[in-house]
Amino acid sequence: MKTICTTCPYCGVGCGVLANVDDAGTVKIKGHPTHPANLGRLCSKGSALGETFDPEGRLLAPQIGTRSAGWDEALDLVADRFSQTIAEHGPDSVAFYVSGQLLTEDYYVANKLMKGYIGSANIDTNSRLCMASTVAGHKRAFGTDTVPGVYEDLEEADLIVLVGSNLAWCHPVLYQRIVAAKKARPQMKVVNIDPRRTATCDIADLHLPLAPGSDVALFNRLLSEIHQQGCVDSAFVGAHVEGFEDALNAASGEDASATGLNHHDLTTFLNWWIGTEKTVTVFSQGVNQSQQGTDKVNAILNCHLATGRIGKPGCGPFSVTGQPNAMGGREVGGLANMLACHLDIENETHRDVVQGFWKSPTMPEQAGLKAVDLFEAVGRGEIKALWIMCTNPVVSLPDADKVKAAIEGCDFVVVSDLSADTDTAKIADVVLPATGWGEKDGTVTNSERMISRQRAILPPAGQARHDWDIMSDVGRRMGWADAFAYSAPADIFREYAELSGLASALNRDFDISGLQSLSDAEFEALEPTRWPITANAPKGSQRMFADGQFFTPSSRGRMLAVHQNATTKAYGETLRLNTGRIRDQWHTMTRTAKSPRLSTHMAEPYLEIHPDDAKNNGIRDADLVRVQSAEGEAVLRALITDRVQKGVPFAPIHWTSEYASDGRISTVVPSVTDPVSGQPDSKAARVTVS
Numbered sequence: 059m060k061t062i063c064t065t066c067p068y069c070g071v072g073c074g075v076l077a078n079v080d081d082a083g084t085v086k087i088k089g090h091p092t093h094p095a096n097l098g099r100l101c102s103k104g105s106a107l108g109e110t111f112d113p114e115g116r117l118l119a120p121q122i123g124t125r126s127a128g129w130d131e132a133l134d135l136v137a138d139r140f141s142q143t144i145a146e147h148g149p150d151s152v153a154f155y156v157s158g159q160l161l162t163e164d165y166y167v168a169n170k171l172m173k174g175y176i177g178s179a180n181i182d183t184n185s186r187l188c189m190a191s192t193v194a195g196h197k198r199a200f201g202t203d204t205v206p207g208v209y210e211d212l213e214e215a216d217l218i219v220l221v222g223s224n225l226a227w228c229h230p231v232l233y234q235r236i237v238a239a240k241k242a243r244p245q246m247k248v249v250n251i252d253p254r255r256t257a258t259c260d261i262a263d264l265h266l267p268l269a270p271g272s273d274v275a276l277f278n279r280l281l282s283e284i285h286q287q288g289c290v291d292s293a294f295v296g297a298h299v300e301g302f303e304d305a306l307n308a309a310s311g312e313d314a315s316a317t318g319l320n321h322h323d324l325t326t327f328l329n330w331w332i333g334t335e336k337t338v339t340v341f342s343q344g345v346n347q348s349q350q351g352t353d354k355v356n357a358i359l360n361c362h363l364a365t366g367r368i369g370k371p372g373c374g375p376f377s378v379t380g381q382p383n384a385m386g387g388r389e390v391g392g393l394a395n396m397l398a399c400h401l402d403i404e405n406e407t408h409r410d411v412v413q414g415f416w417k418s419p420t421m422p423e424q425a426g427l428k429a430v431d432l433f434e435a436v437g438r439g440e441i442k443a444l445w446i447m448c449t450n451p452v453v454s455l456p457d458a459d460k461v462k463a464a465i466e467g468c469d470f471v472v473v474s475d476l477s478a479d480t481d482t483a484k485i486a487d488v489v490l491p492a493t494g495w496g497e498k499d500g501t502v503t504n505s506e507r508m509i510s511r512q513r514a515i516l517p518p519a520g521q522a523r524h525d526w527d528i529m530s531d532v533g534r535r536m537g538w539a540d541a542f543a544y545s546a547p548a549d550i551f552r553e554y555a556e557l558s559g560l561a562s563a564l565n566r567d568f569d570i571s572g573l574q575s576l577s578d579a580e581f582e583a584l585e586p587t588r589w590p591i592t593a594n595a596p597k598g599s600q601r602m603f604a605d606g607q608f609f610t611p612s613s614r615g616r617m618l619a620v621h622q623n624a625t626t627k628a629y630g631e632t633l634r635l636n637t638g639r640i641r642d643q644w645h646t647m648t649r650t651a652k653s654p655r656l657s658t659h660m661a662e663p664y665l666e667i668h669p670d671d672a673k674n675n676g677i678r679d680a681d682l683v684r685v686q687s688a689e690g691e692a693v694l695r696a697l698i699t700d701r702v703q704k705g706v707p708f709a710p711i712h713w714t715s716e717y718a719s720d721g722r723i724s725t726v727v728p729s730v731t732d733p734v735s736g737q738p739d740s741k742a743a744r745v746t747v748s
């Protein structure tokens with residue numbers, strides 16, 4: 059029996075896991091008792107990890123078309139086709155689409171290969187579907203994509219406001235921490251702002267069932283009320299904030315009736331928020347996945363900047379991330395508009411520093427294509443060679459049938475994944491077996507900037523190789539042997555840490571230069587540590603902005619003038635479909651569906667629909683319902699409930715054609731995106747039901 063300390067591969071809470079492995083390879087999972095994120099807790103998904111190693115469906119060898127191939131043949135083909143395409147059509151004719159499931163070291167190599175050596179910024183990530191609006195909102199307000207707070211703030215707060223976040227199902231261990239804190243300090247209040255009455259309402263002192271998409275109107279009303287009640291922190295604003303007047307003017311003209319909230323609930327919320335110094339506003343996909351997601355984020359940040367409630371214990375805005383390494387991917391430049399270490403691709407000085415450090419032959423000067431745009435370019439034939447890593451866009455991207463057609467029409471598609479038969483792998487030209495959780499080795503960053511190690515528990519299945527290793531091999535075959543001569547994740551991590559020191563000198567927040575000299579043994583033993591991690595702070599840091607200094611040119615936090623633009627109305631005769639996660643499945647179910655007990659929670663894809671909508675459409679409980687939009691259709695089981703608002707049904711995102719032939723709900727979601735962040739609005743499809 060051996061015990062391995064590692065990190066859960068699911069949500070952004072980033073719980074520490076102890077895996078006990080016996081000689082037969084049976085894995086038993088417990089929460090790590092001293093990991094700062096969870097202190098021994100795990101949710102249903104994390105505790106079932108040991109049930110997900112079933113080899114059925116596992117990709118064990120490279121495939122070219124329908125036949126198995128050796129690694130040399132497959133990687134020669136990938137390198138040759140990418141090189142030929144670049145030679146004939148230029149670097150922007152190729153693209154990578156990667157994933158928040160990748161480890162930081164995988165992400166780093168993918169970015170270096172695409173941006174520094176191929177010379178295109180056409181690499182984007184499924185984090186675009188998850189966090190891009192927060193990234194853009196943070197950058198507009200703080201100058202960098204910085205999460206200010208730490209998890210302890212949730213326990214020290216006197217008021218927690220949850221916005222667009224079903225924390226009980228989507229970040230369960232943070233929810234458990236709040237439940238425990240509220241039990242210890244019953245005076246702590248929780249407000250849940252969500253059009254749906256979710257499981258998270260169980261701990262809410264107040265549920266605000268706002269009209270879908272009306273968050274800007276609500277937080278503008280709050281900013282206006284903060285001013286009217288004389289609760290602006292004038293000293294903080296005077297010393298540390300810019301844009302206050304413009305933001306306030308925009309907020310003052312806002313009509314809060316768009317929220318649809320009754321006067322009593324709205325007033326209670328405003329008075330609680332304004333009267334409680336220690337307030338944390340937690341926000342997630344209900345804010346991000348919107349055609350006005352970035353404005354929603356800034357409307358929230360405005361209120362914290364105006365009151366100086368940031369960088370202090372028990373208060374601040376707090377974005378909780380969806381994926382295990384969405385934060386690591388953001389830090390390492392996984393988005394098409396970013397470079398590593400929170401440097402900007404469109405900033406010449408930033409580019410020069412990265413190019414000089416990488417000794418790379420080329421560097422794109424413009425941002426690449428964001429996820430939705432990238433697949434539209436594939437569909438138009440402009441992207442001729444595409445490599446999809448560790449993600450399943452045929453199920454997860456909006457307008458999924460169009461995405462599928464685009465991939466099918468692309469000249470050359472590579473998929474690296476651990477499963478042989480995902481909807482995306484089935485239509486690839488080359489499929490490469492990658493290691494999965496329990497085999498991978500490297501680092502991830504959670505929602506509070508905590509870098510933790512994922513460690514291998516079992517040897518790779520079949521011929522599977524690590525993503526960083528596969529990409530490095532292709533980089534070497536494309537002619538860049540020195541740049542991709544990595545032999546272990548520690549090599550990559552040290553290089554990345556060294557680059558972060560150069561970034562920090564350019565007034566960037568992300569700095570892990572204190573780890574650049576780790577030996578292999580020290581990397582192996584690395585304890586969870588929150589960045590910045592520098593020579594002066596080798597054990598990491600607490601909350602950011604404690605000194606009121608931001609990363610903008612003026613060092614001031616920026617308040618933004620934002621207006622409620624997106625429609626907040628239900629759609630009349632048609633319905634406004636909301637989508638999201640459920641408690642016991644993860645993304646496209648490649649791992650969680652292997653656990654029988656996880657599959658007992660919700661066995662089928664379903665549509666939560668209000669009783670009036672069900673009646674109007676002749677739908678009875680448990681009927682099969684056809685959900686149709688201009689983009690496509692899905693068939694789901696009816697679940698009639700007043701937990702959803704009239705006119706605003708809800709469906710989960712997880713099911714693939716493998717588990718439910720017509721269950722891919724993304725087929726009905728249009729590819730409408732936020733104009734700033736490029737994040738799709740996954741919560742406002744116009745549908746009919748029958």
Ligand code: SF4
Pocket residue numbers: 066067068069070071072073096099100101102103104105229230231232
């Ligand atoms: Fe894993 Fe998130 Fe559950 Fe923690 S809360 S065990 S990170 S899924």
